[in-house]
Amino acid sequence: MSRLQKKKPAGEKKKKQADPEKKVTAGQTASSPRQAAAPASLKTKPEKKSPAPATTETRAGFFHDALEFLREVKVELKKVTWPTRKQTTGTTIVVIIFVFVVAVFLGLFDYSLSKLVQVVLT
Numbered sequence: 001m002s003r004l005q006k007k008k009p010a011g012e013k014k015k016k017q018a019d020p021e022k023k024v025t026a027g028q029t030a031s032s033p034r035q036a037a038a039p040a041s042l043k044t045k046p047e048k049k050s051p052a053p054a055t056t057e058t059r060a061g062f063f064h065d066a067l068e069f070l071r072e073v074k075v076e077l078k079k080v081t082w083p084t085r086k087q088t089t090g091t092t093i094v095v096i097i098f099v100f101v102v103a104v105f106l107g108l109f110d111y112s113l114s115k116l117v118q119v120v121l122t
Contacts, residue, residue, distance in 0.1 A: 083091075
């Protein structure tokens, strides 16, 4: 279950759970939970289901998971406080200036180290 989905009340969850004593076999009516249990002679072994092709289940699971992810992304993006155009322009200019300053610093440092190596080797 996704963190974003609302949890159902406890009463609804209990309605979906099946009571194993309330199983009714063909031709039998259940008037009480005790009578609903089938006699041992009528019970059959559960049939083994042959596994479905992995590709269809995998694809269906993949697309279901992808759609659920995209729905959650949409919900999260609605919560984002987006910056104004002025704020975006201001921070972009600050980043460009900072990159320029660091590039100049690294260039000067590299140039001075290369000159130092030339002096040492000659």
